Amino acid sequence: MATGKIDGIIKFANGSAVMLVGGNNIGRIGVLQSLEKHPGSFEIAHVKDSSGKLFSTRLQNIIIIGDGKTPAISIPKGEGLKFTLMEELKKKVVDSDNEDDDEEEAADEDSDK
Numbered sequence: 001m002a003t004g005k006i007d008g009i010i011k012f013a014n015g016s017a018v019m020l021v022g023g024n025n026i027g028r029i030g031v032l033q034s035l036e037k038h039p040g041s042f043e044i045a046h047v048k049d050s051s052g053k054l055f056s057t058r059l060q061n062i063i064i065i066g067d068g069k070t071p072a073i074s075i076p077k078g079e080g081l082k083f084t085l086m087e088e089l090k091k092k093v094v095d096s097d098n099e100d101d102d103e104e105e106a107a108d109e110d111s112d113k
Contacts, residue, residue, distance in 0.1 A: 009071060010064050017066035018047055023057045028082050031069060035059065051081055 010016065011033075017061040020028045030049035037068050043059040050069075081092070 008072070010067055012064050015068055016064045017069060017071045018045070018062045019065045019071075020047070020057055020061050021063055022061035025055055025057055025061075025082065028055070029065070029071070029075060030055075032062070032064075049081055053082075 014034060016032050018030060018032045020026055021108060025047075028047070030047040033046040033054070034046050035043060035045055044056050045059045045062050046054060046056050048054050048064070
């Protein structure tokens, strides 16, 4: 990438890794399942993410980032998954509990010395 030369070509086909760059699902990453063509209207792309959730978006909102399940680019934190508000809250609670446990263990070790 430092030279700016093209490393390879990735085909636009079913089973390709895609990233959404527009719409309500922006930032999500998944595998292209199928395309629907609607003459006179928008083409629809059906995508499945790594957690197994299926969603649809306009074809213009996706870009191909790799062949199969392996992307050719680095994936951002969170692996492009979208969580509901309840899932995010649960994850934050679990993370904060783990941090509290680590702090208690460190305090116990200090008091034992």
